Amino acid sequence: MEPILEGLGLAFSLYNMALVIAGVLIGVLFGALPGLSSPLAIALLLPFTIMLEPVSAICMMAALYCAGTFGGSITAILINAPGAPPAVATAFDGYPMARRGEAGRALGLAAVSSVTGGLLSLVVFIVATPLLAEVAVSFRPPEYFALTVFALSMLASISGRSSLRNLIAGAVGVLVSTVGTHLGTGIERFTFGFHELTEGVEFVPVLIGLFAVSEMLVQSQTADMAVERIRSVVVKLPGMDDIRRVAGTVLRSSGIGTFIGILPAEGSTVAAIIGYNEAKRWSPRKHEFGTGVPEGIAGPEAANNAATGGAMVPTLALGIPGSGTTALILAALIAHGFRPGPYLIQKTPEFVYAIFGAMAVGNVAFLVIGLAGAKLFARITLIPRTFLWPMVFGFSVIGAYSLSGSFFDVWVMLIAGAVGFLMRRHGFGAAPLVMGLILGRMLEETLSQSMIMYDNEWLRLLESPIVCGFFALAILGLAWPAIAARMAARRSREKE
């Protein structure tokens, strides 16, 4: 009980509350702007939060994560331009509802469903994290190696257009993580004589480049695009009729979202799409979906925000990111000198409870801020891109530079930006690369330790049933896209 109170005390201190509110504001703002997203906001914030207390920094990012997911829905509903990928499904019914003059009702439904999903997933987060950590504390390097392989295999089914390209991007990330001194022998790898690379590639400039600079290059091509004007919106909370109508959908989607969030590598976007599909499948008014039905907003919104709490479970309990954004939070934890994993909750439980508190406050805060300021946040889309993106680039340069006061990091950021731009153009996602980069070191370290344990006899890895279980799940994870496609094809044949 003491760590819970201590953690909540930390989260509810005036200073941390102010940072949480700032995180919510930044999150809603970045979420609402098409092109800007919560991963981008966290990547930009990371260098500046290094100087904060670790608890304060992570609380701020956790609140930003929740709020950013909701922020995307504002523009999805009002102008059919999802501010962030998890809000794509919200636009299917949110925008038609707004078009028939019920924008306020749509926003209210989105906010309430989002908060409910977020809070329900936090309950799972706070119960499941210590339990999972307790199981994981008995893991030895072979089990961790197998778990990391499983997490990377899930990149095959992460959101994005192509499983193959996600896997390539993940493998490239793992390869980049090998840059620097090899821990086992002290030999330098791929450093090209740059002393700045002896300790490996810094995460932060790479993250800023992949998310912010590549997006700026994409946006440079649409700088002259006209921006839709926002109509006057009065947001209203859903009435009892609406609440009764969507209650089942919200509960179901919250469960789906939390479960998908817990799966390594899966994130809010997948959760939202499944949440929408399930809402449609269970609805007696299936044919009305896409015309502006409340369930079509509640389903994806509850699911995408529930995924945020779920995604924190493997991130904090195992050190395996539950989504692209939590990969960045994991990078922040590492930058603050923490080793995420079961020992984090065992040694500093109050830290995990503080994050829980911050996310809970974040959820309530974005309900208030989101509802009160929806009109204002939507107006932010009116900021000319010709000013907005140079601002983002300015912050990127300052952020990359300020990390270690070196222009080398700024160059790394630019290279990562160009690589990210080319990758996106050819269908490779930035999130899988980040996952690979973050998990790569763990993968190599645990493999080396396992081989020392087993005298370089590879097959002995299979002596552990847990290892076999994770490998089986990894094979399933890799095969899942093909299985799912076959199942879908069979269903459509049966329908015909």
Next chain:
Amino acid sequence: MRRPAPGRVHRTDLALGLTILALVGAGFYLCTTFEEVSPLFADSIPPEFFPRLMLWVIGVLALLLPFEHAFRRKRGDSGLDEDRKDAVRPIAYITFAAALALVAAAEWLGAYLTLVAICFALPLLWGERRWTPLAAFALGFPTAVMVLFTQAFQIYFQPGVFGLSLN
């Protein structure tokens, strides 16, 4: 962008796969240039093992790239070309070149003037011609950012050859 060939092989992805394979080859070569491991560490996994393993994985997956379209077409899914159906507009290259130039000049200009240059040059490149807001932005935003970071966060920024900084 080149159109996909009617057969099984997608030409753009073939070029992409070959480029990745060339990079994988370069990676394999670089692995041969690592220093020799001391006999003391002969029992541990050699430093080139893991990078080579990843290069193998990337290489094998890259071999499948040109055929991915054919697999997906069978499933009636052809969304892979959506982001590259239009050619990259020159402004993206120009923006990147400007970013490179600005960062190259940053050590000489110092952080403050670099930010001013970014906030003036990029909007101008992107077609902004409203001079008053542009001037206000190019001076106001960098000043606000520098004041915030030097005063509130106590970050030291290089003043550059003109010695101009808000440290």
